[in-house]
Amino acid sequence: MHSKQSLIESCLELSRRNAYLELKIQEQAGLAQENKALESLLKLPEQHDYYYEVARVCRRDMGTWWNRMIIRKGRNYGITEGAGVVYSGGVVGKITQVNATTAVVELITSPLFRMAAHFDGDQRPVCYQGKITQSFQVPQGGVRDVPTDCELKEPLTLVSSALGGIFPDGIFIGTIQTLEADKDGLFLNGRVELNRALLSLKEVAVLLPLNS
Structure with missing residues (x-):
């Protein structure tokens, strides 16, 4: 009886893990599609040695409008300090600070850039x-x-x-x-x-x- 109960619990745990993994796969697929859509929207040229991680701007303060901005992607998406930031019109700036889900961009207009x-x-x-x-x-x-x-x-x-x-x-x-x-x-x-x-x-x- 004990072994049967253990088997049932193991099956339930396995089912939960499979459901979790399936959800993560769907999330990743959705994010990949969103990234491609944003990349297409930005009309970015193809690069051979780099790939684009597209991100939305989530904050830009009036007092530092031309110095920095915050984007809604960070370490969890492979963003690293020093990485260049661009858009369809050219250079935007570079990453100077990275958190788990956000990053700070030093803008091309900043005297520090x-x-x-x-x-x-x-x-x-x-x-x-x-x-x-x-x-x-x-x-x-x-x-x-x-x-x-x-x-x-x-x-x-x-x-x-x-x-x-x-x-x-x-x-x-x-x-x-x-x-x-x-x-x-x-x-x-x-x-x-x-x-x-x-x-x-x-x-x-x-x-x-x-x-x-």
Whole structure:
């Protein structure tokens, strides 16, 4: 009698575990479908060395609007500190803090944000840095260490450089209208005009390496 009762309890426990696993499988399938749908909505280009983990923006405070945002995915989804963040219009920023279910993004407009970059069609590296942007104004940044032989016959397009180890090569950052010599006259500096869409992002994608 005792062994029969134990068998019944074991079967019930096994049934509960199977039901739990089936539920988790369905949840994962649903999340994968949602990720694909959001990825399609963002119209993100295919990457060979990275995959996209799409996340919704859940918080962006008025006082730090152009400095950081919080996204609704974190460690539980493989998000790691230092990972690049993008959207269909280009670079958004990078992950600076990770919790279980959320992560903090340092935005491309933050004065604390720096990244390796180059001009479209010119592989020589330059440095991009965020600049203070007034609330709800056109977002901007700065570029420095530009070679003095760089000609500005028309607005230059600034894109990401893979040398920084955060972003793949060629992701749009912004455009440069003017360049001027730095105080030493060794390099050129310029103001980078960023995409206005950065003002009202609802979804972004975290770049995670495929070999991680």
